[in-house]
Amino acid sequence: MTVLLSTILTLSVLGILAAVILYFVAQKFKVEEDPRIDDVEKMLPGANCGGCGFPGCRGLATALVESDDISALYCSVGGDECMGKIADYLGKAAPKKEPQVATVRCGGTCEKRPRTNSYDGATSCAIASSLYVGETGCAYGCLGYGDCVVACAFDAIKINPETGLAEVDADKCTACGACVAACPKGVIELRKRWPKNRAIYVSCVSKDKGAVTMKACKAGCIGCRKCEKVCEFGAITIETIEIAPTFINRGPQLSLFVALIYLMNSINFS
Numbered sequence: 317m318t319v320l321l322s323t324i325l326t327l328s329v330l331g332i333l334a335a336v337i338l339y340f341v342a343q344k345f346k347v348e349e350d351p352r353i354d355d356v357e358k359m360l361p362g363a364n365c366g367g368c369g370f371p372g373c374r375g376l377a378t379a380l381v382e383s384d385d386i387s388a389l390y391c392s393v394g395g396d397e398c399m400g401k402i403a404d405y406l407g408k409a410a411p412k413k414e415p416q417v418a419t420v421r422c423g424g425t426c427e428k429r430p431r432t433n434s435y436d437g438a439t440s441c442a443i444a445s446s447l448y449v450g451e452t453g454c455a456y457g458c459l460g461y462g463d464c465v466v467a468c469a470f471d472a473i474k475i476n477p478e479t480g481l482a483e484v485d486a487d488k489c490t491a492c493g494a495c496v497a498a499c500p501k502g503v504i505e506l507r508k509r510w511p512k513n514r515a516i517y518v519s520c521v522s523k524d525k526g527a528v529t530m531k532a533c534k535a536g537c538i539g540c541r542k543c544e545k546v547c548e549f550g551a552i553t554i555e556t557i558e559i560a561p562t563f564i565n566r567g568p569q570l571s572l573f574v575a576l577i578y579l580m581n582s583i584n585f586s
Contacts, residue, residue: 352381352406359402361393365469367492368392380406387411393490415509416491418473418484422458422503423519423535425479429454445500453532456522458482458503467498486512 357377364372368391370379380386380402390411391398403410431451435444441463449455460480464473472488473495475481482495486509496504503521510516518537522529526538544552 350381353377355405356380356402359394359398359405360391361398363393363469363490363492365393365490365492365494367490367494384408392416392492416506417486417489417509418491418493418495419505419507419515419517420458420482420484420503421505421517421519421521422456422481422501424452424454424457424533425481425535427479428534429457429532441498442500454522454529454536455524456501456503456520457533458499459501463498463500464495464504467494469494 353374354377357373360373360377362373366372368376368389370376373391376389376391379389383389386403386406386408388411390413392413395415396410396412399412400410429452432453433451435451437444437447439461441459441461444450444459444461450457450459458481460475460482462475462482464482465475469492470488470490472485472490473482474485476483482504484495491506491509493506496506501521507515507517520529520533520535520537522533522536524532524536526540529536529538539554541554544554
């Protein structure tokens with residue numbers, strides 16, 4: 317009994333001593349944080365979407381408090397109203413930004429862009445894009461496997477089963493840019509938020525020559541300049557872009573062999 321009590325007493329003393337030491341160490345090396353960071357974080361929407369370039373709202377709040385110039389910092393979810401309140405609280409100039417919305421620049425529906433093969437691999441645009449051009453003859457169009465849908469934290473983008481294309485709900489979109497970063501084909505862009513059904517943009521990003529584009533997709537832009545000629549306001553221009561030739565990365569033969577096997581198992585050509 318005496319041994320048990322002495323053991324408990326010894327452990328208790330050691331625990332108290334360790335707690336006291338840790339307390340003084342924490343006080344010695346503690347980092348003072350501006351209390352305004354908590355207030356600014358509460359003013360932010362709390363979406364933690366990463367659209368501002370920080371991993372979460374806490375990171376943006378810290379940057380807003382510590383930066384003298386906050387013109388380059390912006391929360392697309394909160395918008396001008398949110399940034400205005402924060403700027404007034406901090407006594408700084410509020411950054412303003414034109415409202416934007418994610419735009420899918422691909423009009424190659426299943427009807428206009430016929431499939432030439434069937435992909436049976438992992439349902440991921442990133443994986444499919446790293447293996448080959450896709451199920452159609454267009455190497456630039458939307459793959460429709462939904463990486464953008466997974467990346468969106470606001471349920472603002474869906475894959476239309478009839479068209480096979482990603483579609484954005486402008487009312488839900490906050491222009492955080494997560495879908496833009498998730499698209500390996502680069503067909504999603506952040507563009508000016510237009511009134512409903514009045515957005516004007518070229519729904520094609522193909523860089524192939526006209527004949528190749530027409531064969532792959534009936535909705536593809538071939539750069540014929542007809543739209544440029546008929547526009548009375550000079551609002552449309554056709555620009556020639558020099559495209560650097562791409563070469564196959566000639567890695568180890570084993571890796572190439574494995575990739576070929578995966579392709580053969582994943583693709584059923586029609």
